[in-house]
Amino acid sequence: MTEPENRLRNISNHFSNSFKTTKDERLRVGWLCTYTPEEIILSAGFTPIRILGEDRVDKAEGYFPTNFCPYLKSSWESILNDISKLSAIVFANSCDGMRRLYDICKNYKPQTPSFMLDVPRINTDASLKHFSNNLFELAGFLGELQKSKIEFDFLKKSIEFVNKKRTLLKKLNHYYSQFNCLVDNSDYFDILKLSMISEPEIFVQDLHTYLEKIAEESATLEIVGDSENDGFPPRIMIIGNFINESKLWKSFKELNCKIGATDLCNSSRYYEGLVEDMEDMENASKNSTIESLLGAIAARYLNKPQCMRMANLGIKLKEVKENIINNNIKGVIFFSMKFCDNTLLFYPLLRQHLSETGVQSLFLEIEHNNFSEGQIKTRIQAFLEIL
Amino acid sequence: MGFAENIRETLKIKIQKNLNRDYIEKILGIVGSWPVLPVYGMTFASKSDKYLNIATIKNIKKAYCQKYPVAYGSLFLPYELLHSLDLVPFLPEVMAGFTAGIGIADKTLKEASARWYTPDLCTFHRSASGAVELNLFPLPQFLICSSLACDAAQKTFYIDAKKYNIEDNFYLIDVPYNKTADSIKYLASQLEDISTNISKKMGKQVDMDKFKNTIRLSNEFRYWALKVNDIRKELLIYPKNFNGLSFILPFHGLAGTKDAVVVYKNIYFELKDFLEKQKGSSGNKKSGSNIKIKQDIGKTKRILWLHLKPYYKNNIFEILENNNCRVVFEEISQVYWPELDGEKPFESLALKMLSHPLNGSVENRMAAILEMVRSYRIDGVILFAHWGCRHSNGSARIIKDTLRNNNVSTLILDGDCLDKNNSSEGQILTRIQGFMEIINSEQS
Numbered sequence: 001m002t003e004p005e006n007r008l009r010n011i012s013n014h015f016s017n018s019f020k021t022t023k024d025e026r027l028r029v030g031w032l033c034t035y036t037p038e039e040i041i042l043s044a045g046f047t048p049i050r051i052l053g054e055d056r057v058d059k060a061e062g063y064f065p066t067n068f069c070p071y072l073k074s075s076w077e078s079i080l081n082d083i084s085k086l087s088a089i090v091f092a093n094s095c096d097g098m099r100r101l102y103d104i105c106k107n108y109k110p111q112t113p114s115f116m117l118d119v120p121r122i123n124t125d126a127s128l129k130h131f132s133n134n135l136f137e138l139a140g141f142l143g144e145l146q147k148s149k150i151e152f153d154f155l156k157k158s159i160e161f162v163n164k165k166r167t168l169l170k171k172l173n174h175y176y177s178q179f180n181c182l183v184d185n186s187d188y189f190d191i192l193k194l195s196m197i198s199e200p201e202i203f204v205q206d207l208h209t210y211l212e213k214i215a216e217e218s219a220t221l222e223i224v225g226d227s228e229n230d231g232f233p234p235r236i237m238i239i240g241n242f243i244n245e246s247k248l249w250k251s252f253k254e255l256n257c258k259i260g261a262t263d264l265c266n267s268s269r270y271y272e273g274l275v276e277d278m279e280d281m282e283n284a285s286k287n288s289t290i291e292s293l294l295g296a297i298a299a300r301y302l303n304k305p306q307c308m309r310m311a312n313l314g315i316k317l318k319e320v321k322e323n324i325i326n327n328n329i330k331g332v333i334f335f336s337m338k339f340c341d342n343t344l345l346f347y348p349l350l351r352q353h354l355s356e357t358g359v360q361s362l363f364l365e366i367e368h369n370n371f372s373e374g375q376i377k378t379r380i381q382a383f384l385e386i387l
Numbered sequence: 388m389g390f391a392e393n394i395r396e397t398l399k400i401k402i403q404k405n406l407n408r409d410y411i412e413k414i415l416g417i418v419g420s421w422p423v424l425p426v427y428g429m430t431f432a433s434k435s436d437k438y439l440n441i442a443t444i445k446n447i448k449k450a451y452c453q454k455y456p457v458a459y460g461s462l463f464l465p466y467e468l469l470h471s472l473d474l475v476p477f478l479p480e481v482m483a484g485f486t487a488g489i490g491i492a493d494k495t496l497k498e499a500s501a502r503w504y505t506p507d508l509c510t511f512h513r514s515a516s517g518a519v520e521l522n523l524f525p526l527p528q529f530l531i532c533s534s535l536a537c538d539a540a541q542k543t544f545y546i547d548a549k550k551y552n553i554e555d556n557f558y559l560i561d562v563p564y565n566k567t568a569d570s571i572k573y574l575a576s577q578l579e580d581i582s583t584n585i586s587k588k589m590g591k592q593v594d595m596d597k598f599k600n601t602i603r604l605s606n607e608f609r610y611w612a613l614k615v616n617d618i619r620k621e622l623l624i625y626p627k628n629f630n631g632l633s634f635i636l637p638f639h640g641l642a643g644t645k646d647a648v649v650v651y652k653n654i655y656f657e658l659k660d661f662l663e664k665q666k667g668s669s670g671n672k673k674s675g676s677n678i679k680i681k682q683d684i685g686k687t688k689r690i691l692w693l694h695l696k697p698y699y700k701n702n703i704f705e706i707l708e709n710n711n712c713r714v715v716f717e718e719i720s721q722v723y724w725p726e727l728d729g730e731k732p733f734e735s736l737a738l739k740m741l742s743h744p745l746n747g748s749v750e751n752r753m754a755a756i757l758e759m760v761r762s763y764r765i766d767g768v769i770l771f772a773h774w775g776c777r778h779s780n781g782s783a784r785i786i787k788d789t790l791r792n793n794n795v796s797t798l799i800l801d802g803d804c805l806d807k808n809n810s811s812e813g814q815i816l817t818r819i820q821g822f823m824e825i826i827n828s829e830q831s
């Protein structure tokens with residue numbers, strides 16, 4: 001038991017408080033898309049809970065066609081089962097599937113208040129303004145549920161708090177990509193999952209303590225990062241949509257596959273990028289308005305690493321390229337949830353772009369909550385062999 | 388097969404055998420020239436079909452002839468914008484329908500698969516992307532798409548822009564979810580910016596007089612389209628081969644041109660004739676009417692068609708007619724927008740886009756469907772559930788339940804608009820027959 005990984009391995013010990021999410025006295029508001037600002041939900045006095053869609057689809061099947069996003073189907077199952085006891089749900093206008101899920105929820109579960117947040121697909125001054133206005137509407141919706149208005153100070157504090165959480169998660173990513181023996185795939189994704197569903201204040205405390213311990217351990221592991229960068233095993237980048245499959249992360253470990261970077265909507269696209277201009281806010285006088293804070297939030301969300309839903313796929317290609325260079329990536333594994341048009345339609349472009357730059361890629365389509373481990377493992381193994 | 392159909396079959400086979408852009412351009416150059424085009428037009432069985440085909444060939448020829456700047460456009464754009472900017476629109480989704488019509492979709496879809504477009508994606512976009520990769524479509528100078536109604540166009544258009552190396556000339560019009568004063572402003576500002584930007588790239592200024600004229604023509608087309616739709620509230624007998632789902636190009640892509648006005652004016656007068664004949668013949672079946680009335684008008688079931696139809700050879704509509712059912716209206720034919728204001732072109736076009744029932748919540752689509760059910764006294768609704776269309780099929784449950792609550796039966800007919808191998812004719816027949824039985828029993 002002297003190996004560092006054995007001492008730190010068991011995440012549940014470090015995050016035992018976060019696991020006890022039932023302790024949270026606050027009402028919960030569900031969200032699904034990473035373009036939903038948690039800081040606004042928090043400032044209205046709710047705990048933001050991401051709907052992970054972990055329920056096996058049963059009743060939900062009858063509401064959607066067979067070839068429909070399985071993540072959204074199982075999310076609908078979770079909403080129907082009311083497991084998280086949500087006071088409201090914030091949807092985002094992210095894709096065709098999400099718009100339809102919102103319709104279904106409004107029609108067949110009207111007792112749960114729901115809000116559709118319109119998120120622009122372009123990043124211009126006008127779209128920023130439009131998005132800020134929509135965030136104002138969202139703040140109004142949440143305030144009304146609490147029969148109060150969101151206060152400037154609360155929102156400012158929430159922004160600072162969520163920024164802190166993001167900074168810690170980014171630090172976690174650093175240890176994960178540099179010291180895989182301390183933070184492995186399963187740890188990383190388990191912690192990320194917790195970050196989206198547990199009481200935020202407790203989670204941040206747990207994460208802070210955990211990272212301090214990891215920092216201590218890493219200090220003893222000199223040049224581990226470099227030795228892991230010597231080209232073997234080759235570093236892989238994972239790109240995809242919402243891939244929340246613990247079996248998959250275990251498979252990577254079994255295959256001795258080193259993930260050097262991830263670009264998923266439950267990894268970097270969730271925590272990268274801060275709400276900035278906080279300094280201006282510090283200096284802001286009494287005249288400071290909620291609108292100015294909402295503007296800063298809108299800017300963070302429109303400038304964070306892009307989801308494939310955004311219009312300018314050139315920016316996405318650029319982000320991927322930078323990630324590949326910065327992390328010494330040798331191959332890309334592209335995961336798409338089945339029937340996700342935004343993701344599926346990005347791959348032809350990405351593949352061509354990668355092949356022009358000499359980076360190999362593997363395309364894997366998976367069913368949410370229900371994929372064949374053996375088959376996927378064989379394909380990944382074959383891919384690793386050709387790298 | 389008659390003489391006219393023989394010509395068309397020969398043309399199809401020639402294109403199938405010489406699948407390249409130059410050959411398509413050559414064929415269009417011949418068929419679209421004077422006096423061949425008017426003569427070719429005469430081979431069509433009805434006036435509606437004749438003017439539709441003349442306008443279509445004329446405009447596609449223009450896009451292929453390499454003399455004008457071409458802009459690819461997604462289906463629900465306000466095409467008045469493109470016409471005002473002197474761009475020749477080319478609609479890849481509509482042209483994908485043609486790939487099925489002329490029997491080359493097998494090839495375009497195969498090409499798309501080879502380029503990693505998975506079979507789960509909508510075939511309109513897969514086939515169009517395959518055609519782009521096979522260099523069958525004209526070279527564009529600009530690509531303009533909108534987020535209305537689905538996610539697919541903005542992705543495939545970007546990929547096309549990359550292929551043609553003109554990413555800077557790719558524009559996405561981001562259509563807001565709600566229709567509010569703020570969203571009209573946001574959308575109008577995008578339309579104005581795009582116009583300025585494109586004009587600049589073309590070395591000129593936005594010509595507001597041109598905009599005014601285009602808007603005037605668009606309103607004229609709207610006037611005739613409304614009149615056509617009014618007649619259809621009564622009409623049960625139609626010219627041979629008439630199908631409202633065939634008029635997508637003039638209804639969308641030619642809005643703001645004289646061609647759209649001519650097409651709809653002619654449909655109106657032809658349908659008006661038919662209505663008069665219908666009225667004359669309904670009292671006295673031996674009234675000398677030269678129209679072959681297949682249906683017993685009194686017993687004809689009135690069907691509303693949702694989404695699109697298969698564009699390859701099929702007999703769905705014949706089956707319906709043989710079962711005494713007539714599609715009296717299609718969702719796609721609805722004039723959903725208010726009259727445009729030439730003094731405020733950008734706001735007007737923004738309002739047109741935001742009035743589209745497929746934008747935003749399904750409540751908008753549902754309200755439009757219920758209004759059509761009421762005005763066209765609909766007995767049954769058929770939603771053609773085109774494989775891979777998440778936006779439309781994702782609403783099927785709500786559409787069916789809402790219509791049931793309004794005592795209207797709905798048939799969700801699974802199939803594929805382009806890929807005949809993904810549609811089972813036998814199953815479609817069985818489902819339609821089952822549906823007819825339900826409607827008939829409800830009425831009795």
Ligand code: SF4
Nearest residue numbers: 069095097241337340
């Ligand atoms: S995975 Fe794709 S289809 Fe599903 S919710 Fe996300 S963006 Fe939409």
Ligand code: SF4
Nearest residue numbers: 509511537775776777
């Ligand atoms: S059929 Fe549906 S998915 Fe396909 S292009 Fe039309 S709206 Fe989009």
